[in-house]
Amino acid sequence: MVSLSWHAPATLAAMLFIIGLIGLLARRSLIFVLMSIEIMLNAAGLLFITAGMRWGNPQGQIMFIFVINLAGAELALGLILLLRLRNRLTTLDGDAANRLRDVQA
Amino acid sequence: MSLSGYDIVFYAASAFALLTTAIAITRANPLYGLLNFVLSLLGMAVVFYTLGAPFAAALEVIVYAGAIMVLFLFVVMMLRLDRTAIARESGWLTSSIWIIPILSGAALAGELLYGLLGSTGPAGAHHIVSPQAVGLKLFTTDLAAVELASMLLLAGLIGAYHLGRPARARD
Numbered sequence: 001m002v003s004l005s006w007h008a009p010a011t012l013a014a015m016l017f018i019i020g021l022i023g024l025l026a027r028r029s030l031i032f033v034l035m036s037i038e039i040m041l042n043a044a045g046l047l048f049i050t051a052g053m054r055w056g057n058p059q060g061q062i063m064f065i066f067v068i069n070l071a072g073a074e075l076a077l078g079l080i081l082l083l084r085l086r087n088r089l090t091t092l093d094g095d096a097a098n099r100l101r102d103v104q105a
Numbered sequence: 106m107s108l109s110g111y112d113i114v115f116y117a118a119s120a121f122a123l124l125t126t127a128i129a130i131t132r133a134n135p136l137y138g139l140l141n142f143v144l145s146l147l148g149m150a151v152v153f154y155t156l157g158a159p160f161a162a163a164l165e166v167i168v169y170a171g172a173i174m175v176l177f178l179f180v181v182m183m184l185r186l187d188r189t190a191i192a193r194e195s196g197w198l199t200s201s202i203w204i205i206p207i208l209s210g211a212a213l214a215g216e217l218l219y220g221l222l223g224s225t226g227p228a229g230a231h232h233i234v235s236p237q238a239v240g241l242k243l244f245t246t247d248l249a250a251v252e253l254a255s256m257l258l259l260a261g262l263i264g265a266y267h268l269g270r271p272a273r274a275r276d
Contacts, residue, residue, distance in 0.1 A: 004112055007222060009156055012119045014217040016126060018210045023130030026207035028197050031135040031181060035142055038177075039126055042149060042169070043160075053156045056232025058242040061161045062250070063241070068164060068256045072173050073261030079180040080268045085182050091193065 009050040018044035029086070030092045034078045041071045115155040122148035133195035135181050139174060146170040157233035 020039030028035060045067040053062015082092070088103060089096050122145045129141035146169050153162040242252060 018214050019126050022206040022210040040253045049158045058239040061239045064161050076261045080265045
């Protein structure tokens with residue numbers, strides 16, 4: 001059991017969220033965009049766990065379970081769209097997905 | 106302030122998670138990025154354990170690192186990436202594309218840290234929340250949220266099934 005205040009894990013959550021945000025903004029490959037979204041969801045889950053630790057409330061871990069649930073559903077749809085986009089385009093460039101009309105069907 | 110053994114483990118796991126996450130988003134090869142992210146999730150599981158959430162730590166390893174990221178790895182292997190794709194990927198990774206994201210991320214970091222560290226709320230006691238308490242709360246008072254979560258998963262399943270069918274069957 002840590003003897004730290006809740007500030008340390010909350011700061012860790014903020015830093016992980018920002019690393020995910022930087023990845024989301026900087027990368028063009030859709031694989032890394034999906035991975036950055038997962039990093040940000042995981043950081044939000046850490047903040048829920050931190051709050052649950054601070055107040056001794058199981059709701060924090062319950063919300064973390066729902067965050068995992070959401071991440072799983074989101075990733076399943078994101079990955080199947082990625083597979084279909086890979087069959088249509090030749091690259092996984094997120095910018096090329098803006099020009100789907102130009103692609104020969 | 107003296108550091109207990111758990112504090113040292115917390116700091117070590119935090120540094121490990123931050124480092125592997127930073128490595129993960131800067132790789133050109135998606136497989137190396139994903140494997141580094143799996144390592145980061147294992148570090149996060151240790152962080153959860155030291156924060157008194159053993160059930161969440163187990164879920165992080167089994168569900169997140171074990172199931173979700175392995176699904177991600179399998180799909181990336183099905184994408185038929187080759188050497189030219191990775192070369193194009195590293196061609197996009199010039200140092201100039203990081204400037205604006207890092208500046209805006211630093212602005213957000215300043216605001217978040219100002220709000221978090223500037224708050225003078227009581228540090229408070231620490232509590233270990235047992236899996237029993239989580240399960241009891243989840244399946245009695247929060248049952249409606251469980252039903253909503255199952256409907257979300259069902260919607261994801263139907264959506265993935267529909268989008269995954271071959272084009273002829275979909276029309």
